[in-house]
Amino acid sequence: MAQRFKTSPLGWLARNPIWGFIVLIFIFFSFANPYFFAIQNFQNILVQTSTIGLIALGMTLVMINGNIDLSVGAVVALAASLCIDIQGWAVFASWGNWAILPGVAAALTAGVALGALNGLIVWKTGVDAFIVTLGAMLGVRGLVFVYTKEQSFFAMNFSFSDFGSSNLGPLPTLAVIFLICAVAVHFLLARTVHGRNSYAVGGNRSAAVNAGIRVGPHMLVNFMIVGFFAALAGVTLSSQMGAATPNLGTNYELWVITSVVLGGTKLNGGSGDIVGTMGGVLAIGILRNGMNLMQVPAFYVLVILGMILIAVLLLDKQLNRKGKEEIRL
Amino acid sequence: MTAPDKTPAPALRLEGIVKTFPGVRALDDVSFEVRHGEVHALLGENGAGKSTLMKVLAGMYQPDEGRIFIEERPVTMRSPLEAKARGVVLIHQELSLAEEMSVAENIYLGELPRRSFGRVDWKTLYANAQAILDRLKCGFGPKDRVGSLSIANRQMVEIARALTVDAKAVVFDEPTASLTDAEKVVLFDIINDLKARGVGIVYISHRMDEIFTLADRISVLRDGAHRGTLIAAETDEDEVIQLMIGRKLDLSRHEREAANLGAVALRVEGLSCGSLFEDVSFEVSEGEVLGFYGLVGAGRTEIAETLFGLRQPTAGSIRIGDETVSVTSPADAIARGISLVPESRKEQGLVLGMNCRDNITLPQVGDLTSGPFVSDGAEVAIFDQYRDLLKIKTPSWRQAVGNLSGGNQQKIVIGKWLAMRPRILIVDEPTRGIDVGSKSEIHALIRDLAKSGYAVIVISSEMPEVLHVSDRIVAMYHGRITRTFDVDEVTEDNLVAAISGIGQDKVA
Numbered sequence: 030m031a032q033r034f035k036t037s038p039l040g041w042l043a044r045n046p047i048w049g050f051i052v053l054i055f056i057f058f059s060f061a062n063p064y065f066f067a068i069q070n071f072q073n074i075l076v077q078t079s080t081i082g083l084i085a086l087g088m089t090l091v092m093i094n095g096n097i098d099l100s101v102g103a104v105v106a107l108a109a110s111l112c113i114d115i116q117g118w119a120v121f122a123s124w125g126n127w128a129i130l131p132g133v134a135a136a137l138t139a140g141v142a143l144g145a146l147n148g149l150i151v152w153k154t155g156v157d158a159f160i161v162t163l164g165a166m167l168g169v170r171g172l173v174f175v176y177t178k179e180q181s182f183f184a185m186n187f188s189f190s191d192f193g194s195s196n197l198g199p200l201p202t203l204a205v206i207f208l209i210c211a212v213a214v215h216f217l218l219a220r221t222v223h224g225r226n227s228y229a230v231g232g233n234r235s236a237a238v239n240a241g242i243r244v245g246p247h248m249l250v251n252f253m254i255v256g257f258f259a260a261l262a263g264v265t266l267s268s269q270m271g272a273a274t275p276n277l278g279t280n281y282e283l284w285v286i287t288s289v290v291l292g293g294t295k296l297n298g299g300s301g302d303i304v305g306t307m308g309g310v311l312a313i314g315i316l317r318n319g320m321n322l323m324q325v326p327a328f329y330v331l332v333i334l335g336m337i338l339i340a341v342l343l344l345d346k347q348l349n350r351k352g353k354e355e356i357r358l
Numbered sequence: 359m360t361a362p363d364k365t366p367a368p369a370l371r372l373e374g375i376v377k378t379f380p381g382v383r384a385l386d387d388v389s390f391e392v393r394h395g396e397v398h399a400l401l402g403e404n405g406a407g408k409s410t411l412m413k414v415l416a417g418m419y420q421p422d423e424g425r426i427f428i429e430e431r432p433v434t435m436r437s438p439l440e441a442k443a444r445g446v447v448l449i450h451q452e453l454s455l456a457e458e459m460s461v462a463e464n465i466y467l468g469e470l471p472r473r474s475f476g477r478v479d480w481k482t483l484y485a486n487a488q489a490i491l492d493r494l495k496c497g498f499g500p501k502d503r504v505g506s507l508s509i510a511n512r513q514m515v516e517i518a519r520a521l522t523v524d525a526k527a528v529v530f531d532e533p534t535a536s537l538t539d540a541e542k543v544v545l546f547d548i549i550n551d552l553k554a555r556g557v558g559i560v561y562i563s564h565r566m567d568e569i570f571t572l573a574d575r576i577s578v579l580r581d582g583a584h585r586g587t588l589i590a591a592e593t594d595e596d597e598v599i600q601l602m603i604g605r606k607l608d609l610s611r612h613e614r615e616a617a618n619l620g621a622v623a624l625r626v627e628g629l630s631c632g633s634l635f636e637d638v639s640f641e642v643s644e645g646e647v648l649g650f651y652g653l654v655g656a657g658r659t660e661i662a663e664t665l666f667g668l669r670q671p672t673a674g675s676i677r678i679g680d681e682t683v684s685v686t687s688p689a690d691a692i693a694r695g696i697s698l699v700p701e702s703r704k705e706q707g708l709v710l711g712m713n714c715r716d717n718i719t720l721p722q723v724g725d726l727t728s729g730p731f732v733s734d735g736a737e738v739a740i741f742d743q744y745r746d747l748l749k750i751k752t753p754s755w756r757q758a759v760g761n762l763s764g765g766n767q768q769k770i771v772i773g774k775w776l777a778m779r780p781r782i783l784i785v786d787e788p789t790r791g792i793d794v795g796s797k798s799e800i801h802a803l804i805r806d807l808a809k810s811g812y813a814v815i816v817i818s819s820e821m822p823e824v825l826h827v828s829d830r831i832v833a834m835y836h837g838r839i840t841r842t843f844d845v846d847e848v849t850e851d852n853l854v855a856a857i858s859g860i861g862q863d864k865v866a
Contacts (some may be wrong), residue, residue: 216731221730221732222724228712229712229720232709232712233705236707237720241688241721243721
């Protein structure tokens with residue numbers, strides 16, 4: 030059944046319906062709106078998707094591994110606040126532009142540490158990742174409000190906010206960072222032992238245990254990676270805005286999970302890839318951008334995105350149904 | 359056992375049932391009937407079509423051709439609920455109960471008595487459930503949570519479900535698979551009671567002794583076709599088995615080649631793990647196949663899991679070669695040269711969505727790297743080697759393991775462990791759910807492995823299999839080794855006696 034599609038481009042599309050969908054909406058918006066098909070706009074789309082996209086890279090690992098992380102949105106806010114606040118500390122006043130460095134380092138460290146905490150709790154207690162990270166989502170958001178005293182921080186160093194709107198050659202710097210990370214995570218997932226074992230643990234945990242794979246460390250590493258990417262997204266977002274607000278990143282976990290699932294990663298683990306996740310992220314980015322250009326009111330955009338999510342997954346189920354013998358409920 | 363009345367109309371009759379799936383004719387013109395007050399046993403090897411026939415009976419599958427009669431009235435049954443309403447009830451092998459709900463709610467699941475506004479009529483519910491439990495002489499109440507009951511009592515709940523309707527026919531699918539002897543006696547009483555009330559009973563089991571205790575008639579399926587119906591009182595096991603496998607049961611055993619034995623690879627002394635198994639001692643040498651034979655639940659799998667580091671022993675010692683070891687995890691076991699091909703390849707052995715190559719290299723992928731990445735070439739080389747050695751049939755290594763046949767899946771699991779080059783290979787139920795051809799290939803493979811110097815432990819519930827591959831056979835009963843045989847001193851009788859706890863003359 031599966032090898033019938035194996036090599037043909039059509040088969041590839043059947044397994045990754047999201048990329049076919051992207052082609053469709055791309056063509057649609059190109060004709061429907063005169064401002065859509067422009068290099069400037071494509072750069073916009075890449076920058077707009079890079080925030081959700083970075084987190085989605087890490088989330089793909091965690092979900093393939095059979096877990097989920099709901100705390101990423103709160104981590105974005107914490108990382109952004111740390112980054113902006115620390116670079117403005119008086120101790121670093123004489124550092125010039127180097128003062129940005131401790132801010133970024135603190136943000137990324139916090140992200141990795143919170144990821145490690147999530148991973149350790151899931152590993153050592155066996156409590157479901159959904160519950161653990163739901164707790165972390167509430168707790169970390171609370172921590173952000175405590176830390177910021179409900180205030181927004183503004184970057185005093187304009188080099189930091191300039192970085193967010195700078196270009197590297199023809200591409201925006203943030204888009205380049207996102208693409209480099211995507212390639213790195215793709216190779217991590219597709220070509221390394223850690224990636225392979227992550228699939229095995231998510232696909233059949235007891236078979237993985239029987240193969241001598243230590244399940245816990247792999248989960249821990251993946252939670253640390255998603256924590257890192259959530260923090261990195263917090264840093265890039267604050268650089269774009271030149272500021273951090275305590276409400277930053279609200280609902281991001283939902284957008285991230287939506288993108289990853291649109292890209293074909295299964296909620297219960299074992300399958301999915303970065304090519305699909307890139308598709309999911311881009312599809313949402315293009316839809317939001319295109320509808321925005323066509324001045325569709327924001328609430329309708331949400332309604333349409335919701336319907337598309339369900340429609341695409343329905344299509345995926347139809348295309349990749351195991352056959353007639355599958356139980357219908 | 360009372361002989362069935364000669365005249366009664368069948369409670370349930372199937373006529374010319376055909377059911378095909380893509381590529382398989384699962385049922386080919388099968389006719390079958392069960393009379394009121396009769397126990398009709400249904401037998402057949404794995405894949406003979408028993409479960410398909412059962413699902414047709416219970417309304418889960420619609421037959422492509424053929425007719426179903428209940429008390430000689432033609433019916434169509436489009437769902438299990440409809441079948442039940444017409445008086446045909448299936449007691450599943452895998453119990454399908456909602457564990458978090460009460461006994462009463464489970465008994466009336468899907469048809470809770472109601473009051474106005476859709477509220478549940480709890481009073482009627484508990485009263486009715488209690489009445490049924492009394493009939494079955496159950497030791498638990500309707501408000502108990504099902505999750506807190508023993509497996510045997512959960513089965514009682516399933517049976518109680520069948521009694522909520524005026525059941526005309528009840529189908530039991532391997533009901534004793536997880537019951538103790540005492541619980542079996544209770545179950546048989548209930549079956550006999552149902553029978554006395556005029557219910558027609560279809561009884562599916564692999565256990566000959568049960569079938570000859572309970573059944574009035576015995577029908578045999580093979581390759582989707584009905585091969586004959588025998589009257590239990592006028593036949594014997596040999597005739598039934600011959601019908602089932604289409605030939606005489608092959609109890610041949612291989613010629614023992616004692617000369618080939620190498621050093622003792624594994625010696626286990628006084629090993630215990632709580633009440634799962636106690637005071638188990640045995641040894642296995644390089645070049646030898648040691649068979650473990652016993653009933654399900656005798657503790658064989660648990661011993662394998664302990665040797666593989668999945669369980670920790672509570673007493674006793676394990677020696678590998680000259681070294682006394684404690685195996686703390688599967689990774690540890692693998693490092694010490696022990697491999698385990700687990701009992702259930704789908705649940706414990708394979709990552710079904712992964713391709714063949716990746717499944718084979720799963721335990722050693724960490725050693726197949728060049729730089730930071732897994733080396734494609736090294737992996738494909740290993741896959742090719744074991745595909746050729748084990749004659750695995752797959753169009754490509756890219757094929758997902760879930761798409762292979764059972765026999766080829768099992769070869770992938772075996773290949774995975776051979777590729778680790780273990781000293782000691784433990785194989786739990788090597789041929790469960792595998793077609794006859796692949797079976798003999800796997801048996802030959804096990805012999806070859808021993809010949810090339812592996813110490814092999816084979817756990818099996820099939821007597822022909824242990825006889826066929828083993829040099830020595832360990833018989834187990836209720837967590838203890840009752841006897842260790844050389845294969846040439848085994849007879850069917852003394853082996854069956856040893857695994858049933860009869861005549862405990864220990865030979866350690």
